[in-house]
Amino acid sequence: MTAVKQNLIGLKAKEFRHPLDLEATEALKQFPGWDIAVRSLLGGVAEQFFYLDNVASSVQVNEKQLPHIHKLLVEACHRLDLEVPELYIKQNPAPNAYTFAMQGKKPFIVLHTSLIELLTPEEIQGVIAHELGHLKCEHGVYLTLVNLLVLATQLLPSWGVILAQSLQDQMLEWIRCAEFSCDRAALLAVQDPKVIMSVLMKLSGGSPTLAPQLNLDAFIEQARAYDKMSDSQLGELLKNAQTQQLSHPVPVIRAQAIDRWASSAAYQRLLENHQTSYNRQMENMGKWRNW
Numbered sequence: 001m002t003a004v005k006q007n008l009i010g011l012k013a014k015e016f017r018h019p020l021d022l023e024a025t026e027a028l029k030q031f032p033g034w035d036i037a038v039r040s041l042l043g044g045v046a047e048q049f050f051y052l053d054n055v056a057s058s059v060q061v062n063e064k065q066l067p068h069i070h071k072l073l074v075e076a077c078h079r080l081d082l083e084v085p086e087l088y089i090k091q092n093p094a095p096n097a098y099t100f101a102m103q104g105k106k107p108f109i110v111l112h113t114s115l116i117e118l119l120t121p122e123e124i125q126g127v128i129a130h131e132l133g134h135l136k137c138e139h140g141v142y143l144t145l146v147n148l149l150v151l152a153t154q155l156l157p158s159w160g161v162i163l164a165q166s167l168q169d170q171m172l173e174w175i176r177c178a179e180f181s182c183d184r185a186a187l188l189a190v191q192d193p194k195v196i197m198s199v200l201m202k203l204s205g206g207s208p209t210l211a212p213q214l215n216l217d218a219f220i221e222q223a224r225a226y227d228k229m230s231d232s233q234l235g236e237l238l239k240n241a242q243t244q245q246l247s248h249p250v251p252v253i254r255a256q257a258i259d260r261w262a263s264s265a266a267y268q269r270l271l272e273n274h275q276t277s278y279n280r281q282m283e284n285m286g287k288w289r290n291w
Helices: 019-028 034-042 044-059 067-080 114-120 122-135 142-155 158-190 194-203 215-231 233-243 253-264 263-290
Strands: 059-061 084-091 097-100 108-112
Touching: 019 142, 019 158, 034 263, 044 084, 044 097, 059 067, 067 084, 067 122, 067 158, 084 114, 097 122, 097 142, 108 114, 108 122, 114 122, 122 142, 122 158, 122 194, 142 158, 158 253, 158 263, 194 215, 194 253, 215 253
Parallel strands: 084 108
Antiparallel strands: 059 084, 097 108
């Protein structure tokens, strides 16, 4: 029998945000005004371009369009106690998903078709919930600036490229750390760590043909073996060099992190506390009806 997934009413981002995310966000705040500088260089044109390009070349998911995927979105939003954002499906051969939060516009999530073809419905919900985690943790502004900063690097004169690259390095460090918080949000939505780790496994070496043949237990063992490399100074140095220019932590690190958190007392306590709050709310509603 499938366990009933609980809605985490009143969930706050601070209850699940990863310490590295908090630390990296504080580091970004040490550059006051840089976000305003990037926006002023490009004005509102870049944001508007991203938004219009998405609307023009994607399919919006709703009750009438791909309703089974819309249902996954709504369920995930209820479990994370979030308003439902717009969701789009975009034709693209590279499995990916991203969130865009433009000033003055409702945030939206984009899933690539190749990602949907690779995953099961529950895994798709995990990816959606991961993107919702960015919104729950209020990463949206910074995520948008990552895209704007890449464009700014291309448009700035040569004297400004070094500054832009420095900021870009800071942003890459931040977004790698932010991903750990969003993986936790995904776990809170699907409430099964193996679903999240399966997504990471398929993104590492899956295809629509190979995905059903992959062994999750073997991938978890692989993640633990990779983690042991940090026991040596050289191994830790090589791992840091490997990830420095990446926008995401490598999948085995993310799998190991979610495996640990799912087994932690903090995760179990979070679910129990919200279950208790939900039960009390139901009891109060019952009393009100009886009255």
